[in-house]
Amino acid sequence: MAYLDINNVVKRYEGHTALAGVSMQVEQGTIYGLLGPNGAGKSTLIRIINRILAADEGTVTLNGKVMTDDDITHIGYLPEERGLYKKMKVGDHIVYLGRLKGMTKADALASMHWWLDRFDLKEWENKKVENLSKGMQQKVQFIGTVIHRPPLLIFDEPFSGFDPVNAEQLKVEILALRDQGSTILFSTHNMASVEEVCQQITLLNHAQVVLTGSVDEVKQQHKKNIIAVQTPDTIEPNPSLFTLLPPDPVKKNDTRIKLAQGVNVRDAINWLNEHYRLTGFTEVLPSMNEIFIETVKSKNVENNE
Secondary structure, eight states, rough: OEEEEEEEEEEEEEEEEEEEEEEEEETTTTTTEEEEETSSHHHHHHHHTTTOOOEEEEEETTEEEOOGGGGGGEEEEEOSOOOOOTTTTTTHHHHHHHOOOTHHHHHHHHHHHHHHHHOOGGGGSSSBBBOOHHHHHHHHHHHHHHOOOOEEEEESTTTOOOOOHHHHHHHHHHHHHTTTEEEEEEESHHHHHHHHEEEEEEETTTTEEEEEHHHHHHHHHHHEEEEEEESOOOOOOTTTTEEOOOOOOSSSSSSEEEEETTTHHHHHHHHHHHOOOOOEEEEEEOOOOHHHHHHHHHHHHEEEE
């Protein structure tokens, strides 16, 4: 049984369908990527899970029960549109957010101090939020999202506005929360971060699910039968087995070949081994960014036909 089960959810506005029968199952203790271009329906679905909007059809269940407003205390939500009370002191603001989620003042204070220390913000506890840099404010909002240790976390573009060092720190914390048992719904346009942290993904386009599965499964499904070969020799084309591709701009010493239709990797490598001095080879899988672009473009073409 999935921890978060979204079943055939529909949301319509006048003259527009935002979600057209969306279903996805998020297992407990995983990071699940919710992907899609702008306007695909991601934000609408997140708002429905958070009980900000009501679905016109379908159900959302959490831990086996249809969600109610009481379940909001079990969710930590970091929206893409950040917002803090800038005149409040940092520590007071975090404690306030914890209290809103049902924490006692003592527990909220203890958790606030732990997180401020974790993010090297201890010296800013009694400073007003408006005196913090944008990156520091982002950290404060993240702390406010996770302070009550909710079992379900929803992050909408969590790395937006972070420099690479702070983005890496945030990634480490997100992975730690998963390892501690949190279930995380992760919405982003950053496909590199999807490959780094997500186990499963669903891609929405034009209000519908167009791709779903584990990251590894999705990459295998979209592979193009391309192999990167390492050899000191110059490989010549063999049209019955493979064609040569331009070199990888990063791994310039690799020879990239695309297998002919019906040729398997083993047969191609055996032939190459007989004719060249191979030192290694790897199957080239597409990046999530390539898969995202290819799938969205393909579906857009279908919808316009």
